Amino acid sequence: MGAVQLDRGSWPCEPNPLRRPGFGLHGLLNVPPRTDTLCLAGPVEDIDLTDLDRFARGFPHADFDRLREHEPVWWHPPTAHTPDGEGFWVLSRYADIVAVAGDSRTYSSETGGERRGGGTLIEDLPVDWAVGVLLNMMDDPxxxxxxxxxxxxxxxxxxxxxxxxxxxxxxxxxxxxxxxxxxxxxxxxxxxxxxxxxxxxxxxxxxxxxxxxxxxxxxxxxxxxxxxxxxxxxxxxxxxxxxxxxxxxxxxxxxxxxxxxxxxxxxxxxxxxxxxxxxxxxxxxxxxxxxxxxxxxxxxxxxxxxxxxxxxxxxxxxxxxxxxxxxxxxxxxxxTSYNRRTATRDTTLGDRRIRAGDKVTLWWTSANRDASVFPDPHRFDIGRRPNPxxxxxxxxxxxxxxxxxxxxxxxxxxxxxxxxxxxxxxxxxxxxxxxxxxxxxxxxxxxxxx
Known part of the structure; x- marks a missing residue:
């Protein structure tokens, strides 16, 4: 199936109404819903990375093989499992993840935009409780x-x-x-x-x-x-x-x-x-x-x-x-399967437009199976050189x-x-x-x- 254009409001998996924007964890959200049109590839439309049963038998490598091939910068729409009732970006390729991880000015470990919570989990955590206090949820200096x-x-x-x-x-x-x-x-x-x-x-x-x-x-x-x-x-x-x-x-x-x-x-x-x-x-x-x-x-x-x-x-x-x-x-x-960052300003990644306040998730496990960096990535090879x-x-x-x-x-x-x-x-x-x-x-x- 080729790529199809869907307005976010037409996504078939309706989010839990109790988790709609404004009613997220601790009432922290102050983020208007996205209205721009996003490209969603058919081969990945059944993937829900917030359904934990998908991870109960180990990491779902097959899902990320599809994401790397078809939608390496993918807008994950909210589902009944998604905290805060809002979607987030999923990065699955090595080069994109390295680029974002190295740009802490644009992609914060604390928060960004008009968001009142943040952190490195998909769900928002409160500022001054975890965000800005936990070492892994702090920005410099x-x-x-x-x-x-x-x-x-x-x-x-x-x-x-x-x-x-x-x-x-x-x-x-x-x-x-x-x-x-x-x-x-x-x-x-x-x-x-x-x-x-x-x-x-x-x-x-x-x-x-x-x-x-x-x-x-x-x-x-x-x-x-x-x-x-x-x-x-x-x-x-x-x-x-x-x-x-x-x-x-x-x-x-x-x-x-x-x-x-x-x-x-x-x-x-x-x-x-x-x-x-x-x-x-x-x-x-x-x-x-x-x-x-x-x-x-x-x-x-x-x-x-x-x-x-x-x-x-x-x-x-x-x-x-x-x-x-x-x-x-x-x-x-x-x-560690992923860490989240929050966009601090409007930017682009690949051909995707990312807005200030958007959640951006970096899936380290997927990057480590990227065939462009690791030949035969699903083979356990103790002689692998190099192994970055x-x-x-x-x-x-x-x-x-x-x-x-x-x-x-x-x-x-x-x-x-x-x-x-x-x-x-x-x-x-x-x-x-x-x-x-x-x-x-x-x-x-x-x-x-x-």
Missing amino acids: RHADVRRLLMPSVAPRTLKLIEDDLRQRAATIVDAALDKGDCDFLIDLAAELPLQAVAQLLGVPQEDRHQLFGWANVALDYDDRDLGEATARTQAAVAETRAYGARLFAAKTADPAEDLMSLAAHATIDGRPLTDMEKAMLFSLLIAAGSETTRNSIAVGMLALIERPELWRSLHEDRSALDGAVEEMLRWASS HLAFGRGGHFCLGSNLARMEMRVLFDTLLDRVGTAELTAPVEYTRSNKHTGVRHMPVRLTPR
Whole structure:
């Protein structure tokens, strides 16, 4: 079917009337409906990226293959699943995503136009609650100032000091899983090393890490809700995390140590300390980001190796290929599916007119399967060179923890290759129900020692 011209008002999927503009999350919207005519390609008209059931069995790569081919800059109309009752732009090609991610003046991580909310999710979040307070929802100069405070704690030279400790932890973790034989790779292995590492870096007692892990899982998964919705369970998890963070900051203020939260507790920018809200949001962000994305990259990477046992044998024999394998796992997993920006001014992208205030979503996972950059993109290739993946984003918001994630993956897989002879699935992988993170809930495996 060729491209057809549709006025937005004629789109067949009528949005929920309770979510029409003006009645969005927290009543934040102040955005008039679009009246311009938009080109929608027939081959993509059935795609709804706000229907989380579409992501419940992993990332829907086939949908994005169609988008890259037919509508690389696509206006996603609102559906019954879409928060705020308004559409948004979907970018699926590598070059467009890199361009937008590198232009923070035109595409803000906070807000734009007449919009009274914003942030990096499809749904609007309130200004001064998350927007402008969370590090990943800040623009410069505040973003650069806060980031500069944290960077020394995750620099390669600093992380080198904890690598031996991580190797000892990894050996203990892998040996415990081997003793079980049958285990949940996600819970017992993939999550455990990143969780221990982030607890150590933040100054969280190790005995508290699983409680924080549980709260983060509840907040990030959508097993009992849809986009833009909260349940009593998710609200309780967020409140418990914030309360824990407040207690931790109080302790670090009174008795600082050599950890990241002590640094944040005593840091100043232009002579002023971080606000209590900035501290609370920073703690929640680092707990989630420091454990969630890496564990999923590890789990999905291991799944690819289970499906290609000859690669497992090859890596065991030649560890010089491990760094390249880790990069391919990161591309393959692409654990953060998308981030949103908001247009600050009227502009064009390709042949599309984007207005100030429009939501623009950058789908990193799709960029990492773009055949114009990655030949044979749906093939897991540990020898892929070059591999300029966007698993950690691009531009000023490039992932602060990228060095830590790479080191954790390298250390854990090095240990697994030393100790594990074979690995096989014993039941299907269970994925999280989310379009924001390609996550694994459970991955039952049987490990045999080498």
